[in-house]
Amino acid sequence: RSKISELYARAKEMDGQKVVVGGWIRTMRDMKTFGFIELNDGSGFKNLQVVYESAAIANYAEITKQNVGAALVIRGTLVCTPEGRQSVEVRAREIEVEGTSTPEYPLQKKRHSVEFLRTIAHLRPRTNLFSAAFRIRSVAAFAIHTFFQERGFVYVHTPIITGSDAEGAGEMFRVTTLSAGDPPRKEDGSVDFGKDFFGRPTNLTVSGQLGAESFALAFGNVYTFGPTFRAENSNTPRHAAEFWMIEPEIAFADLKDDMDLAEDMIRFIIKTVLEKCPDEIQFLNAFVDKELLERLTGVLHSEFARISYTRAVEILLGSGEKFEYPVSWGCDLQTEHERYLTEKHFKRPVFVTDYPKEIKAFYMRLNDDGNTVAAADLLVPGIGEIVGGSQREERLDVLEERMRELGLRPEDYWWYLDLRRYGGTRHAGFGLGFERIIMYLTGITNIRDVLPYPRTAGSAEF
Ligand code: 4AD
Ligand code: MG
Numbered sequence: 107r108s109k110i111s112e113l114y115a116r117a118k119e120m121d122g123q124k125v126v127v128g129g130w131i132r133t134m135r136d137m138k139t140f141g142f143i144e145l146n147d148g149s150g151f152k153n154l155q156v157v158y159e160s161a162a163i164a165n166y167a168e169i170t171k172q173n174v175g176a177a178l179v180i181r182g183t184l185v186c187t188p189e190g191r192q193s194v195e196v197r198a199r200e201i202e203v204e205g206t207s208t209p210e211y212p213l214q215k216k217r218h219s220v221e222f223l224r225t226i227a228h229l230r231p232r233t234n235l236f237s238a239a240f241r242i243r244s245v246a247a248f249a250i251h252t253f254f255q256e257r258g259f260v261y262v263h264t265p266i267i268t269g270s271d272a273e274g275a276g277e278m279f280r281v282t283t284l285s286a287g288d289p290p291r292k293e294d295g296s297v298d299f300g301k302d303f304f305g306r307p308t309n310l311t312v313s314g315q316l317g318a319e320s321f322a323l324a325f326g327n328v329y330t331f332g333p334t335f336r337a338e339n340s341n342t343p344r345h346a347a348e349f350w351m352i353e354p355e356i357a358f359a360d361l362k363d364d365m366d367l368a369e370d371m372i373r374f375i376i377k378t379v380l381e382k383c384p385d386e387i388q389f390l391n392a393f394v395d396k397e398l399l400e401r402l403t404g405v406l407h408s409e410f411a412r413i414s415y416t417r418a419v420e421i422l423l424g425s426g427e428k429f430e431y432p433v434s435w436g437c438d439l440q441t442e443h444e445r446y447l448t449e450k451h452f453k454r455p456v457f458v459t460d461y462p463k464e465i466k467a468f469y470m471r472l473n474d475d476g477n478t479v480a481a482a483d484l485l486v487p488g489i490g491e492i493v494g495g496s497q498r499e500e501r502l503d504v505l506e507e508r509m510r511e512l513g514l515r516p517e518d519y520w521w522y523l524d525l526r527r528y529g530g531t532r533h534a535g536f537g538l539g540f541e542r543i544i545m546y547l548t549g550i551t552n553i554r555d556v557l558p559y560p561r562t563a564g565s566a567e568f
Contacts, residue, residue, distance in 0.1 A: 107126045107127065107128055107179075108125050108126065108127055109127075109147060109149035110127060110129065110145070110146070110147045110149050110150060110152060110153070110154045111149035111150035111152070112149070113125065113127070113154060113184060113194055113196075114150070114152055114193065114194060117184070117186050117193055117194045118186060120184045121184060121185065121186040122183065122184065122185070123183070123184050124181070124182070124183055124184075125181075125182065125183070125184045125196060126179065126180070126181050127145065127147060127154060127179070127180050127196065128147060128177070128178070128179045128180075128204070129145040129146050129147030129148075129154065129177070129178065129180075130145065130146055130147070130175055130176065130177050130178075130232060131143055131144070131145060131172060131173070131174050131175060131176045131178065131207070132144040132145065132146045132153050132174065132215065133153075133174065133215050134170075134172060134173075134174065136170045139159065139160050139161070140157065140158065140159040140160065141157075141158055141169070141170060142155060142156065142157055142158075143155070143156040143158065143169075143172075143178070143180075144156075145178065145180065146232070148231070148232070148237060150237075150385060151234050151237065151238070151385060151386075151389055152192070153192075154192075154194070154195070154196060155190075155191075155192050155194075155195040155196070156180050156182070156195065156196050156198050156201075157195055157196070157197050157198065158197075158198040158201060159197075159198075162197070162198065162199060163198055163199065163200060163201055164200075165201065165203075168203065169201050169203070172203060172206065172207070173206065173207040173208055173209055173211055174207060174211050174213070174214060174215065175207030175208075175211035175213060175232075176203060176205060176206050176207040177203075177204040177205035177207075178201055178202065178203060178204065179201070179202040179204055180196055180198050180200075180201055180202075181198070181199050181200040181201075181202075182196040182197050182198040182199050182200070183196065183197050183199070184196055185197055212226050212229060213226075213229055213230075213232055213233060218233070220235070220552065220554075220555050223235075223236070223555075224554055224555070224560070227558070227559050227560070227567075227568045228568055231558070234389065234393075235393070235394070235555075236555075238383075238386040238389050238390055238548065239544070239548050239550060239555065239556055240558065241383060241386055242379055242383050242386050242387075242544065242547055242548055243544050243556065245378065245379055245382050245383055246375055246378075246379055246540075246543065246544060246547060247331070247540070249374060249375045249378035249379065249382075250331060250352055250371070250375060250538075250540075251331065252374075252378070253370075253371050253374045253375070254327075254329045254354065254371075257327070258327060259327045259328055259329045259354060260321065260325045260327070260328045260329075261328070261329060261330075261331065262314070262317065262318055262321045262328045262329070262330050263330070263332065264311065264314030264317035264318060264330050264332065265311060265314075265317065266310060266311055266332070266333065267281050267304075267308050267309075267310065267311070268308060268309065268310075268311045269304065269306055269307070269308050269309075269518075270316060270518065270519060270522070271309070271312065271514075272311065272312050272313040272314070272315050272316045273312050273313055273467050274467055274468045274509075274512055274514050275312070275467070277312065277336050277337045277338045278309035278310065278312060278335070278336075278337055279309055279310045279335050279337050279347075280307065280308070280309050281303075281304075281308045281309055281310060282303070283303045309335075310334075310335035311334055311335065312334055312335060312336055313334055313351065313353065313537060314330035314332060314334070314351070314353050315330075315353050315355070315469070315535060315537065316469075316519075316522050317330070318330050318353050318354075318355040318535065319355050319469075319498060319522070319525060319533065319535070320521070320522075320525055321355070322355035322356060322357045322533055322535070323357055323525050323529065323530070323531065323533065326356070326357050326358070327354070327355075327356050327357070328354065328355050329352060329353060329354040329355070330351070330352070330353045331350070331351075331352045331353075331540075332350065332351070333348055333349070333350055333351075334348075334349060334350070334351045335347060335348050336349075339563050340563075341562065341563060342441070343551055343552040343553060343554075344441070344489065344490065344542065344545075344553055345553065345562070346541060346553050346554070346557060346560055346561060346562050347561045347562055347563065347566075348557075348561040349539060349540065349541050349553070349557070350539075350540035350541065351537045351538065351539060351540060352537070352538040352540060353535060353536070353537045353538075354367060354371075354535055354536065355533060355534075355535035356533060356534055356535060357531055357532075357533045358531055358532060358533070359497075359532060359533060359534045360480070360497050360532055360534055361459065361471075361480045361481075361482055361495075361496070361497040361534055363534060364482060364495050364496070364497065364534035364535065364536055365410075365412065365457050365459075365482050365484075365495075367536075368457075368482075368484055368493050368495060368536050368538070369409075369410050369455075369484075371538070372405070372455070372484070372492075372493075372538075372543070373405065373406055375543060375547070376402050376405055376406060376547065377406060379402075379547050380402060380403070380406075386548075387399055387402070390548050390549050390550075391549070394548065394549045394550060395488075395548075395549025397549075398548070398549040401487065401488075402547070404454065405454070405455060408454050410454065410455040410456060410457055410484070411452045411454060411455070411456035411457070412456070412457045412459065412482075413447075413456060413457070413458060413459070414458070414459050414460045415439075415458055415459065415460050415461045415462065415478065416435065416460070416478075418439065418443075418447055418458045419433055419434070419435050419437075421447060421451055422443055422446060422447070425446060425450075425451070427446055427450075429442050429443060429446075430442060431443070435462070436462050436464065436465070437465075438465045439458070439483075441490045441491075444458075444483075444485045444490035444491055445485075445487070445488075445489075445490050447485055448485040448486055448487050448490070449487045449488070453487065454487070455484060455485065455486045455487075456484070456485050457482045457483070457484050457485075458482070458483050458485060459480070459481065459482045460473060460478040460479070460480065460481065461478060461479060461481045461483075462477060462478055462479075463477060463478060463479045463508070466479050466481050466496070467496075468499075468505070468508050468509050468512050468514055469496070469498050469499055469505070470496040470497070470498070470499065471496065471497040471498060471499045471500070472499060472504055472508065479496065480496055480497035480534075481494075481495070481496040482495050482496065482536070483495070484536075486546055488545070488546065488549070488551070489542055489545055489546055491539075491542070492538060492539055492542040492543055492546060493536050493537065493538050493539075494536060494537050495534065495535060495536025495537065496534065496535070496536070497532065497533070497534040498533050498534060498535070500526060500530045500531060500532055500533065501526065501530075502523060502526040502527060502530070505523065505526060506523065541553050541556050541557055544556040
């Protein structure tokens, strides 16, 4: 069986050959003794025009009755039609209906809103927009693995179920068990969730970082790429309860090495997607974001800006902008601040470094000033933060002190502290939000439209 994209790519050499294609009907036109089907198989945007004649196929009457959305397998001859609207078509000899559809099929030939399409997350991959988004998602994932593998990084699978809170922020989903059988009920009628399976409270991981640090202190350079979960109840276009994160961790390295790595990685991902998905990028540039291509190619040819948090606050205070959240030294940067810096001031990606320790996690290395930590967030136009990283605190006493200050119990992190007891070294890492980079690569502005089945507060239907 051939893919439609392949038929277009190899049209000349395949002219006159017998081909078999499987796909779903996008449109149908019946002209009494012959008809046209536009078939799509998800290999690209181009539909395959199938011509069928009553004289040539046995089940002509059955075919003319098919509805948009039906699944067909076509056997026929490929014909180059350079003078036609499409450069190839298939003249059918045999059409097999593998799955019928009905006139109620929700994806009719018109433009549907993304809001409507979210209500049919199981069917939306059959639209051009989601076809583009999820092909790019696939290519970007592979590009990320390629980037790290080519540089000798070891891929580590850190656990999904864990007893530690890697960010110390408490925004976690608790893991419990149901007993066998129907949900067992307590006397008051409520569901009995049983005992803690692991003998201690556990949760879904918010980040693989702590596990990755331990592997970095064995392998030197490692990365994770897996699902992470946050029970933050923020209903924004950039937050999901389940998202994927890429977390490299590098030993014998500091914050500058960390930023260099993030910058190289982002450029590599963009370069690969531009090379491998030119049709998708062109489509998105035409229908979703007119500046997408220019912005992405711009990133390949300019350095990212790097400024301290203190300088960022100065820029924001001097901007004359009316922000919803007022700015002062010590405040956490909100999306509106991040976007001002990257979109209006620098007009390119910018690293903001050395944040006040109060607004960052316990594991970040305390700077000599005693007030700030060696953190670096990467902000990009259109989104804001896509990478959060830091040099890690390698000094046992300073780390324990920071934990206590933040109300965490060092005993709970005994194994993590061991990494400072036995051969602790300078090390650094970052987390790239996978959906955030897909938004950046596609110009799609809502995280719900780059996740196959988005989980956000109040929505996990599919
Ligand atoms: O800044 P965060 O919270 O950093 C960490 O988790 C560190 N442990 C990473 C590390 O140093 N190894 O998250 C990292 C990135 C953010 O910059 C953002 O892109 C993404 O993860 N992210 C989310 N993406 C979607 N939905 C959410 N709720 C997200 N929270 C964070
Ligand atoms: Mg962050």
